[in-house]
Amino acid sequence: GENVEQHPSTLSVQEGDSAVIKCTYSDSASNYFPWYKQELGKRPQLIIDIRSNVGEKKDQRIAVTLNKTAKHFSLHITETQPEDSAVYFCASADGLTFGKGTHLIIQP
Amino acid sequence: DGGITQSPKYLFRKEGQNVTLSCEQNLNHDAMYWYRQDPGQGLRLIYYSQIVNDFQKGDIAEGYSVSREKKESFPLTVTSAQKNPTAFYLCASSIAWDRGRKLFFGSGTQLSVL
Numbered sequence: 001g002e003n004v005e006q007h008p009s010t011l012s013v014q015e016g017d018s019a020v021i022k023c024t025y026s027d028s029a030s031n032y033f034p035w036y037k038q039e040l041g042k043r044p045q046l047i048i049d050i051r052s053n054v055g056e057k058k059d060q061r062i063a064v065t066l067n068k069t070a071k072h073f074s075l076h077i078t079e080t081q082p083e084d085s086a087v088y089f090c091a092s093a094d095g096l097t098f099g100k101g102t103h104l105i106i107q108p
Numbered sequence: 109d110g111g112i113t114q115s116p117k118y119l120f121r122k123e124g125q126n127v128t129l130s131c132e133q134n135l136n137h138d139a140m141y142w143y144r145q146d147p148g149q150g151l152r153l154i155y156y157s158q159i160v161n162d163f164q165k166g167d168i169a170e171g172y173s174v175s176r177e178k179k180e181s182f183p184l185t186v187t188s189a190q191k192n193p194t195a196f197y198l199c200a201s202s203i204a205w206d207r208g209r210k211l212f213f214g215s216g217t218q219l220s221v222l
Contacts, residue, residue: 001167006150009148031208032208032209034208034210036211042215043198043213043214043216044151044198044211044213045213046210046211046212049208049210051208089150089151091211093208093209094209095139095141095202095209095211096141096153096156096166097153098143098150098151098152100148100149100150101148101150
Protein backbone atom coordinates (compact mmCIF):
# COMPACT_ATOMS: atom_id res chain seq x y z
CA GLY A 1 0.00 0.00 0.00
CA GLU A 2 0.90 3.65 -0.21
CA ASN A 3 3.13 5.18 2.44
CA VAL A 4 2.58 8.62 3.93
CA GLU A 5 5.01 10.32 6.30
CA GLN A 6 4.10 13.37 8.30
CA HIS A 7 6.26 16.01 10.01
CA PRO A 8 6.66 17.39 12.58
CA SER A 9 5.20 15.12 15.28
CA THR A 10 4.70 18.10 17.61
CA LEU A 11 4.35 21.78 16.72
CA SER A 12 4.02 24.59 19.23
CA VAL A 13 3.15 28.09 17.99
CA GLN A 14 2.08 31.36 19.57
CA GLU A 15 -1.57 32.26 19.21
CA GLY A 16 -1.97 34.35 16.09
CA ASP A 17 1.06 32.86 14.32
CA SER A 18 0.92 30.44 11.40
CA ALA A 19 1.45 26.66 11.45
CA VAL A 20 2.55 24.36 8.63
CA ILE A 21 2.43 20.55 8.63
CA LYS A 22 3.92 18.53 5.80
CA CYS A 23 3.01 15.09 4.46
CA THR A 24 5.11 13.11 1.99
CA TYR A 25 3.53 10.35 -0.10
CA SER A 26 5.03 7.51 -2.12
CA ASP A 27 2.56 6.81 -4.95
CA SER A 28 3.11 9.21 -7.84
CA ALA A 29 -0.32 8.22 -9.22
CA SER A 30 -2.10 9.42 -6.09
CA ASN A 31 -4.86 11.89 -6.92
CA TYR A 32 -6.46 12.89 -3.61
CA PHE A 33 -4.89 14.44 -0.52
CA PRO A 34 -6.91 14.85 2.71
CA TRP A 35 -6.24 16.32 6.13
CA TYR A 36 -8.11 15.26 9.28
CA LYS A 37 -8.32 16.98 12.66
CA GLN A 38 -8.84 15.10 15.90
CA GLU A 39 -9.60 17.06 19.04
CA LEU A 40 -8.87 15.44 22.38
CA GLY A 41 -11.27 12.57 23.06
CA LYS A 42 -13.15 13.06 19.79
CA ARG A 43 -13.38 11.43 16.40
CA PRO A 44 -11.17 12.53 13.46
CA GLN A 45 -12.94 14.81 11.02
CA LEU A 46 -12.00 15.84 7.51
CA ILE A 47 -11.11 19.54 7.48
CA ILE A 48 -9.76 20.08 3.97
CA ASP A 49 -8.76 18.06 0.94
CA ILE A 50 -7.34 18.65 -2.52
CA ARG A 51 -7.40 16.87 -5.85
CA SER A 52 -4.30 16.42 -8.00
CA ASN A 53 -5.51 18.81 -10.69
CA VAL A 54 -5.10 21.87 -8.45
CA GLY A 55 -2.11 23.20 -6.54
CA GLU A 56 -3.81 24.97 -3.65
CA LYS A 57 -7.15 25.12 -1.89
CA LYS A 58 -8.24 27.53 0.85
CA ASP A 59 -11.06 27.51 3.36
CA GLN A 60 -10.96 30.57 5.61
CA ARG A 61 -7.85 30.19 7.80
CA ILE A 62 -6.79 26.80 6.52
CA ALA A 63 -5.23 25.86 3.20
CA VAL A 64 -3.67 22.82 1.58
CA THR A 65 -0.91 23.02 -1.02
CA LEU A 66 0.29 20.23 -3.28
CA ASN A 67 3.72 19.72 -4.83
CA LYS A 68 3.39 16.76 -7.18
CA THR A 69 7.00 16.90 -8.31
CA ALA A 70 8.31 16.51 -4.79
CA LYS A 71 5.36 14.29 -3.77
CA HIS A 72 4.28 16.22 -0.73
CA PHE A 73 1.27 18.20 0.43
CA SER A 74 1.06 20.63 3.31
CA LEU A 75 -1.55 21.96 5.71
CA HIS A 76 -1.34 25.68 6.46
CA ILE A 77 -3.20 27.30 9.34
CA THR A 78 -3.02 31.09 9.63
CA GLU A 79 -3.90 33.33 12.58
CA THR A 80 -3.96 30.33 14.90
CA GLN A 81 -6.52 30.25 17.70
CA PRO A 82 -6.86 28.09 20.85
CA GLU A 83 -9.48 25.91 19.14
CA ASP A 84 -6.86 24.88 16.59
CA SER A 85 -5.12 22.81 19.30
CA ALA A 86 -5.57 19.20 18.16
CA VAL A 87 -3.84 16.32 16.41
CA TYR A 88 -3.78 16.58 12.62
CA PHE A 89 -3.44 13.60 10.27
CA CYS A 90 -2.78 13.28 6.57
CA ALA A 91 -4.00 10.15 4.80
CA SER A 92 -3.57 8.26 1.56
CA ALA A 93 -6.14 8.64 -1.22
CA ASP A 94 -7.68 5.23 -0.52
CA GLY A 95 -7.99 5.90 3.21
CA LEU A 96 -5.94 2.86 4.12
CA THR A 97 -2.84 4.65 5.43
CA PHE A 98 -2.52 7.57 7.81
CA GLY A 99 0.43 9.65 8.90
CA LYS A 100 1.40 9.34 12.55
CA GLY A 101 -0.09 12.69 13.38
CA THR A 102 1.05 16.16 14.38
CA HIS A 103 0.13 17.46 17.80
CA LEU A 104 -0.46 21.19 17.34
CA ILE A 105 -0.19 23.25 20.52
CA ILE A 106 -1.33 26.88 20.51
CA GLN A 107 0.47 28.89 23.18
CA PRO A 108 -1.50 31.84 24.62
CA ASP B 109 -24.71 11.58 15.51
CA GLY B 110 -22.79 11.92 12.24
CA GLY B 111 -24.41 8.85 10.63
CA ILE B 112 -21.94 6.30 11.99
CA THR B 113 -22.39 4.83 15.44
CA GLN B 114 -19.97 2.80 17.52
CA SER B 115 -20.81 0.96 20.70
CA PRO B 116 -19.98 0.56 23.46
CA LYS B 117 -17.95 3.67 24.27
CA TYR B 118 -15.89 1.77 26.86
CA LEU B 119 -15.24 -1.98 26.96
CA PHE B 120 -13.26 -4.19 29.30
CA ARG B 121 -11.87 -7.55 28.34
CA LYS B 122 -10.81 -10.35 30.62
CA GLU B 123 -7.87 -12.55 29.70
CA GLY B 124 -8.88 -15.29 27.25
CA GLN B 125 -12.13 -13.57 26.33
CA ASN B 126 -13.37 -12.52 22.89
CA VAL B 127 -15.15 -9.19 22.68
CA THR B 128 -17.10 -7.61 19.83
CA LEU B 129 -17.21 -3.93 18.94
CA SER B 130 -20.23 -2.67 17.05
CA CYS B 131 -20.21 -0.27 14.09
CA GLU B 132 -23.38 0.81 12.26
CA GLN B 133 -23.80 3.46 9.54
CA ASN B 134 -26.84 4.97 7.84
CA LEU B 135 -24.92 6.93 5.20
CA ASN B 136 -25.47 4.28 2.50
CA HIS B 137 -21.70 3.93 2.17
CA ASP B 138 -20.30 0.83 0.52
CA ALA B 139 -16.90 0.87 2.24
CA MET B 140 -16.23 0.45 5.95
CA TYR B 141 -12.98 0.36 7.90
CA TRP B 142 -11.58 -0.46 11.34
CA TYR B 143 -8.55 1.34 12.74
CA ARG B 144 -6.62 0.99 15.94
CA GLN B 145 -5.22 4.13 17.58
CA ASP B 146 -2.37 4.00 20.09
CA PRO B 147 -0.71 7.11 21.52
CA GLY B 148 1.88 8.45 19.06
CA GLN B 149 1.08 5.79 16.47
CA GLY B 150 -1.58 7.47 14.40
CA LEU B 151 -4.30 5.29 12.93
CA ARG B 152 -3.43 1.76 11.82
CA LEU B 153 -5.74 -0.24 9.58
CA ILE B 154 -7.07 -3.54 10.94
CA TYR B 155 -9.64 -4.58 8.30
CA TYR B 156 -11.66 -2.95 5.58
CA SER B 157 -14.62 -3.92 3.44
CA GLN B 158 -15.68 -2.44 0.10
CA ILE B 159 -18.83 -4.50 -0.37
CA VAL B 160 -21.12 -6.81 1.55
CA ASN B 161 -19.73 -10.29 2.21
CA ASP B 162 -16.19 -9.23 1.32
CA PHE B 163 -13.36 -7.81 3.42
CA GLN B 164 -9.57 -7.50 3.35
CA LYS B 165 -6.89 -7.55 6.02
CA GLY B 166 -5.07 -4.38 6.88
CA ASP B 167 -1.61 -3.95 8.36
CA ILE B 168 -2.43 -5.33 11.83
CA ALA B 169 -5.19 -7.93 11.31
CA GLU B 170 -3.69 -10.64 13.51
CA GLY B 171 -5.88 -11.36 16.53
CA TYR B 172 -8.94 -9.66 15.02
CA SER B 173 -11.88 -10.84 12.92
CA VAL B 174 -14.74 -9.08 11.11
CA SER B 175 -17.93 -9.82 9.22
CA ARG B 176 -19.93 -7.82 6.68
CA GLU B 177 -23.33 -9.46 6.36
CA LYS B 178 -25.19 -6.17 5.94
CA LYS B 179 -24.20 -2.94 4.23
CA GLU B 180 -24.92 -0.96 7.38
CA SER B 181 -22.92 -3.08 9.82
CA PHE B 182 -19.24 -4.02 10.22
CA PRO B 183 -18.58 -5.55 13.67
CA LEU B 184 -15.03 -6.18 14.88
CA THR B 185 -14.17 -9.07 17.20
CA VAL B 186 -11.03 -8.82 19.29
CA THR B 187 -10.02 -12.41 19.96
CA SER B 188 -7.97 -13.89 22.78
CA ALA B 189 -5.12 -14.21 20.28
CA GLN B 190 -4.67 -10.42 20.39
CA LYS B 191 -2.23 -10.13 23.29
CA ASN B 192 -2.15 -6.35 23.51
CA PRO B 193 -5.71 -5.21 22.81
CA THR B 194 -5.74 -2.04 24.92
CA ALA B 195 -6.31 0.79 22.45
CA PHE B 196 -8.86 3.21 21.02
CA TYR B 197 -10.75 1.61 18.12
CA LEU B 198 -12.25 3.73 15.36
CA CYS B 199 -14.71 2.67 12.69
CA ALA B 200 -15.14 4.67 9.49
CA SER B 201 -17.10 4.56 6.26
CA SER B 202 -16.81 6.08 2.79
CA ILE B 203 -18.12 5.89 -0.75
CA ALA B 204 -16.16 2.96 -2.17
CA TRP B 205 -15.62 3.93 -5.75
CA ASP B 206 -14.93 7.63 -5.39
CA ARG B 207 -11.46 8.44 -6.68
CA GLY B 208 -10.73 10.01 -3.33
CA ARG B 209 -12.19 8.51 -0.18
CA LYS B 210 -13.54 10.99 2.35
CA LEU B 211 -13.78 9.07 5.58
CA PHE B 212 -16.53 9.56 8.15
CA PHE B 213 -15.61 8.28 11.60
CA GLY B 214 -17.56 6.95 14.54
CA SER B 215 -16.89 8.26 18.03
CA GLY B 216 -14.71 5.28 18.95
CA THR B 217 -14.52 2.49 21.53
CA GLN B 218 -11.86 2.46 24.25
CA LEU B 219 -10.93 -1.15 25.00
CA SER B 220 -9.03 -2.01 28.15
CA VAL B 221 -7.84 -5.28 29.64
CA LEU B 222 -8.86 -6.20 33.18
